[in-house]
Amino acid sequence: MPFKTHRIAVLMGGLSAEREVSLNTGAGVLGALQARGYDVVGIDWAPGTSLPRLLEAEHVEVVWNALHGTPGEDGSVQGLCACMGIPCTGSGILASALAMDKVASKRIFESHGVPTPAWRLIEADVADPVAALADFPLPIVIKPSNEGSSVGVSIVEDRAQLADAIALARRYHGPVLAETFIAGTEVFVGILDGAVLGSVEVRPSTKFYDYEAKYKRTDTRYLLPPELPADVLARVEAHALAAYRALGCTGHARPDLRIDAAGNGYVLEVNTLPGMTATSLMPKIAAKAGMDYATLCERILASAR
Numbered sequence: 001m002p003f004k005t006h007r008i009a010v011l012m013g014g015l016s017a018e019r020e021v022s023l024n025t026g027a028g029v030l031g032a033l034q035a036r037g038y039d040v041v042g043i044d045w046a047p048g049t050s051l052p053r054l055l056e057a058e059h060v061e062v063v064w065n066a067l068h069g070t071p072g073e074d075g076s077v078q079g080l081c082a083c084m085g086i087p088c089t090g091s092g093i094l095a096s097a098l099a100m101d102k103v104a105s106k107r108i109f110e111s112h113g114v115p116t117p118a119w120r121l122i123e124a125d126v127a128d129p130v131a132a133l134a135d136f137p138l139p140i141v142i143k144p145s146n147e148g149s150s151v152g153v154s155i156v157e158d159r160a161q162l163a164d165a166i167a168l169a170r171r172y173h174g175p176v177l178a179e180t181f182i183a184g185t186e187v188f189v190g191i192l193d194g195a196v197l198g199s200v201e202v203r204p205s206t207k208f209y210d211y212e213a214k215y216k217r218t219d220t221r222y223l224l225p226p227e228l229p230a231d232v233l234a235r236v237e238a239h240a241l242a243a244y245r246a247l248g249c250t251g252h253a254r255p256d257l258r259i260d261a262a263g264n265g266y267v268l269e270v271n272t273l274p275g276m277t278a279t280s281l282m283p284k285i286a287a288k289a290g291m292d293y294a295t296l297c298e299r300i301l302a303s304a305r
């Protein structure tokens with residue numbers, strides 16, 4: 001494995017709404033790399049600290065990026081590392097920025113023939129956003145373009161709830177978009193170095209895979225492999241890989257798809273810095289493929305550019 005003699009930093013925490021999740025990811029990765037004998041330090045990029053100074057103070061030569069959300073997953077930290085000459089795990093600047101932005105991602109998916117739910121941008125200056133969606137069929141998913149962890153996402157079944165859902169989404173990063181709700185199942189595909197590692201179907205006990213179901217509840221069910229006919233799963237994984245390639249991703253990533261009752265898969269987004277605690281989806285997928293957690297962390301480290 002490369003970087004055996006380098007000074008590695010697991011970069012975690014950060015300034016985004018997903019700070020706590022990132023600290024958990026970082027602690028897991030740090031422990032795994034320490035156990036494998038790497039010269040590794042954890043860096044908590046906390047509010048009020050300077051990231052370039054933290055990296056310099058620790059004489060960091062490689063960054064294992066365990067940040068989630070903005071800034072960190074969006075190309076900014078990738079850009080800083082590039083400027084400092086420090087290889088960083090995960091996708092590069094452009095792919096990270098495109099993947100973090102759901103509007104930009106959807107435009108790329110559409111131009112590459114990657115299926116994604118029908119959508120409409122709700123411009124910030126539009127006087128009556130509810131009227132602008134009058135012809136958009138229910139149920140409608142309202143979400144902020146640049147968030148993660150289901151923060152600010154609402155599923156609207158009654159037009160009377162639209163104004164509140166839009167107001168909620170507007171509190172977060174980026175413009176707001178409306179999307180056709182895809183009734184059916186939800187599948188996450190693990191991709192490592194341009195190849196599909198496997199997939200997991202998630203069945204939340206909540207109305208959708210919201211923040212609660214992702215991090216707080218113990219009754220979310222994970223099916224490995226997904227309970228889908230083999231041909232449907234093969235198509236879903238092909239769409240996931242096409243989405244990863246369309247955005248120009250490298251290293252690891254975890255596209256998020258919905259599959260309707262007819263077996264049609266739609267890519268919601270590509271997560272370029274997926275959760276990596278020992279019980280997160282990506283390690284679950286790797287384990288099913290016969291790759292243990294520490295090996296996955298090492299493989300991701302080896303993909304640093």
Ligand SMILES: Nc1ncnc2c1ncn2[C@@H]1O[C@H](COP(=O)(O)OP(=O)(O)O)[C@@H](O)[C@H]1O
Nearest residue numbers: 117141147148149150151180181182208209268
């Ligand atoms: N078009 C959709 N159809 C059905 N469910 C959706 C749709 N969009 C989002 N959801 C639900 O909301 C969750 C979060 O939405 P997602 O677009 O993946 O944003 P995030 O970046 O917050 O994960 C999804 O995991 C899914 O459960």
Ligand SMILES: [Mg+2]
Nearest residue numbers: 149256268269
């Ligand atoms: Mg998602």
